[in-house]
Amino acid sequence: MTIHDKIIKPLAPGCNYPSYEGEHYFTLAEPPDPFMLESGVPIGPITVNYQTYGTLNPRKDNAIYLAHALTGGSVVGTPPCPDKEEGWWEPLVGPGKAFDTDRYFIICSNVLGGCYGSTGPASLDFRTGKPYGMKFPVVTIRDMVRVQKALLDHLGIEELFAVAGGSMGGMQALEWAITYPRKVQRVIAIACSGRLSPLGIAFNQAGRKAIMSDPAWQGGKYHGSDFPHEGLCLARIISTITYRSNESFEKRFGRTLQHEREANPFAFQEKFAVESYLQHQGEKLTHRFDPNTYLYLTKAMDLHDLGRGYTSFQTALKRYQGTVFLVGINTDILFYPGEVGGLAVEMRRCGVDARYKELRSPHGHDSFLIEFEAMQSLVSEFLTQP
Amino acid sequence: MTIHDKIIKPLAPGCNYPSYEGEHYFTLAEPPDPFMLESGVPIGPITVNYQTYGTLNPRKDNAIYLAHALTGGSVVGTPPCPDKEEGWWEPLVGPGKAFDTDRYFIICSNVLGGCYGSTGPASLDFRTGKPYGMKFPVVTIRDMVRVQKALLDHLGIEELFAVAGGSMGGMQALEWAITYPRKVQRVIAIACSGRLSPLGIAFNQAGRKAIMSDPAWQGGKYHGSDFPHEGLCLARIISTITYRSNESFEKRFGRTLQHEREANPFAFQEKFAVESYLQHQGEKLTHRFDPNTYLYLTKAMDLHDLGRGYTSFQTALKRYQGTVFLVGINTDILFYPGEVGGLAVEMRRCGVDARYKELRSPHGHDSFLIEFEAMQSLVSEFLTQP
Incomplete structure (x- = not known):
């Protein structure tokens, strides 16, 4: 079959989403x-x-x-x-x-x-x-x-x-x-x-609030300026917890510290391995997802x-x-x-x-x-x- | 018995914590x-x-x-x-x-x-x-x-x-x-x-990040100036979810909208009743709890x-x-x-x-x-x- 599609690129400038030849x-x-x-x-x-x-x-x-x-x-x-x-x-x-x-x-x-x-x-x-x-x-x-x-x-x-x-x-x-x-x-x-x-609504609310409380969100008008990294990162941390389980965290990380050997467990900034993992997951999403989109898609889920x-x-x-x-x-x-x-x-x-x-x-x-x-x-x- | 205690009030100025006669x-x-x-x-x-x-x-x-x-x-x-x-x-x-x-x-x-x-x-x-x-x-x-x-x-x-x-x-x-x-x-x-x-560590991390990502937190030096209300509120929303259960949310709120009669369910700002409840719980804590204390006590729990x-x-x-x-x-x-x-x-x-x-x-x-x-x-x- 032949598909006659209109090829356009409707993404906002400055956003770094994957794009593929042959889309x-x-x-x-x-x-x-x-x-x-x-x-x-x-x-x-x-x-x-x-x-x-x-x-x-x-x-x-x-x-x-x-x-x-x-x-x-x-x-x-x-x-x-x-x-x-x-x-x-x-x-x-x-x-x-x-x-x-x-x-x-x-x-x-x-x-x-x-x-x-x-x-x-x-x-x-x-x-x-x-x-x-x-x-x-x-x-x-x-x-x-x-x-x-x-x-x-x-x-x-x-x-x-x-x-x-x-x-x-x-x-x-x-x-x-x-x-x-x-x-x-x-x-x-x-x-x-x-x-x-x-x-589910409650966890989505927490994620949305994380994004919308970030001053860089600017009421959603962050395009071409600052970007609510911290808010989106936190939203993803919250949701990643709910996508995993204590059983998987226990198997993968337990209560190990991220830098177990040289760590001072009593230092405030010392992180457990599970914290580093979640922070990493949160940061990763900020490189590939639009914060407003996160708001709208979680809202769609709420309305399901x-x-x-x-x-x-x-x-x-x-x-x-x-x-x-x-x-x-x-x-x-x-x-x-x-x-x-x-x-x-x-x-x-x-x-x-x-x-x-x-x-x-x-x-x-x-x-x-x-x-x-x-x-x-x-x-x-x-x-x-x- | 008689108790000879030193009565002092060591709270930070501007903080509105309960205090009692006869403490x-x-x-x-x-x-x-x-x-x-x-x-x-x-x-x-x-x-x-x-x-x-x-x-x-x-x-x-x-x-x-x-x-x-x-x-x-x-x-x-x-x-x-x-x-x-x-x-x-x-x-x-x-x-x-x-x-x-x-x-x-x-x-x-x-x-x-x-x-x-x-x-x-x-x-x-x-x-x-x-x-x-x-x-x-x-x-x-x-x-x-x-x-x-x-x-x-x-x-x-x-x-x-x-x-x-x-x-x-x-x-x-x-x-x-x-x-x-x-x-x-x-x-x-x-x-x-x-x-x-x-x-448990993961949920605590999310709460701490909510507080520390709030610019009003100022590295913890918010005393006598702006106060990280939004961050503490979000931390409390996250933890309140974990203190309740879907069963209790279903019994109390289900999928009812906060303003069911006059609500437009398709408006982005429209809230489910469970969201209003959690927002209220979050706000309540900001009137009675110190954000840095929240950081330290959750850290103590993590180290338990x-x-x-x-x-x-x-x-x-x-x-x-x-x-x-x-x-x-x-x-x-x-x-x-x-x-x-x-x-x-x-x-x-x-x-x-x-x-x-x-x-x-x-x-x-x-x-x-x-x-x-x-x-x-x-x-x-x-x-x-x-």
Whole structure:
């Protein structure tokens, strides 16, 4: 197939996000035909950065959409340039792998509101020529999915064989099932829920407050000037704690000091190894992510509620016609396995073919990005069964 | 008994901490005889703010020391002035209550490093006439306990009938058992562990970073000028999340918006009720707590390790001669009940008479400050058995 995309680079100047040769861009909702967000606010044009892997078959029934998590992007498999960082599910995407590119046509796009090439707070608002910043409208997981649907329409794909993702990606996968119940046959949703818990909202609030309390944030108008490094770094430290687990911290660091041999444990500035690790994780994100985007995507997660707009949560669940595979992680402190498994039970009560498995790992919430061997067998078993 | 205490008010000017008529102060380590901290750093003089309830009997064998948690103080029972906030365990301290003041002599002091009348970072350094700030030496839970021992010596108490506390108070209770194994008959330690987990260190790190990233912190020299409100508020938001649980947030707030009726859920600034609650909790602390103190007390918690200075953790545990009662809370996300119960198992393996019970409550870590009925029966049962 030939894809006639408009290639544009909508990132804010001065931002250092990965960009790849061979990236695909698709633009929708060009003036005067805006995209109406769930909030009723119009937005447009919307650029969507996406990647594909494998080949769409003539019947166009082998497409799988993979939905990324909070700080991910469209590069899920081998990056288009060999010298770039590997894709976020690269060990699972390729010939003979769980998402077998000899068999499936894999699509992944950066979400609406993201900062990896799709339109978001770091993009230029064509009306002003400046980055949207905090003038960007609030978007929801459902809006992201509706934009993904437009991308698939553009690619000529009427129905998905499957949609899969973890965390915020899992929310999108579930929202696909509810919003387009006859357009997706199988759903894999890992470490996520049907509506974000107040605990999840609380941790997101703390991260947002970290960014917005940083004077360098400047109400979101930091483009071309100072940048809220400290705030974004702290937001990432908080969230990384929730993506890991005490079990993984115990295994990796225990109570070891970072400079164990020459350390004075009683010095105020002396750091435990776990602190250095988290600081490093926090700093790393500041080199590759836009702070306003962090605000908007966590807000979208907060608003995640499959039942919004329906008479009840159950009414929404009853819409889905395909098969759902929910995976909880035993050490997840953000989406408790009981919550994930509970959603499977509730879906079955609503007549949905919903299955549940627990992935056992010490690594907590992020296990779906770490435990590739277990993920490989969970995913391929589910996708290959009749 | 008559107590001849030196009454001083060592708080930094401009700080708005509770102070009570009828407070007791005791001063030790006056020059030229400093108190040697566990770090080897000398400090002195040390003022200790304390309260007592009930009467010390002639045999002086009815004394119970109650150890407060991170942001607590010496007022554990009825405050000395009736118009002040109630003590942190007031429903448990009094005639006929679990800590029965008809029977026991109750002592509680503000910890070394605290900001409620005992010497800490907000106190004036007599050498400079200015608040210590970040020049205050790092103190440990063991240092706090050693200062409490000096207070008891001053009060003429050779041996404690019991020591009890939750969270950082529980750490002190356990440290009492190890440091003075023959000086305390019974130990009640709730929602705490023998050494802080890397998860606990990580959350403390996030709180400290929130304070230290606030430009108003000024390296700790904010006295008499701007005050790191935002940083302390965020630190408290983060820790309050860990003191509660998703179960309690679900029960109290669910996914309700703060202004449900007139709210636009898609407005970026719209808050969920759980966010408003946490923001309020954060702000409340800024009116009553010193940010540098927050840094030092969380550092003391990070350094909490009963085994430090002994050939092994087990060697330390083996020292204790009395009875330990450990209480875990089923929904605690900071000190998992398995960790608390595991310490009881390890103590028994070391030959210590250690018991364990799980308090079942939706309220998480802070349940020991909320579930007074359950606490009443747990404590009184343990204290009254032969």
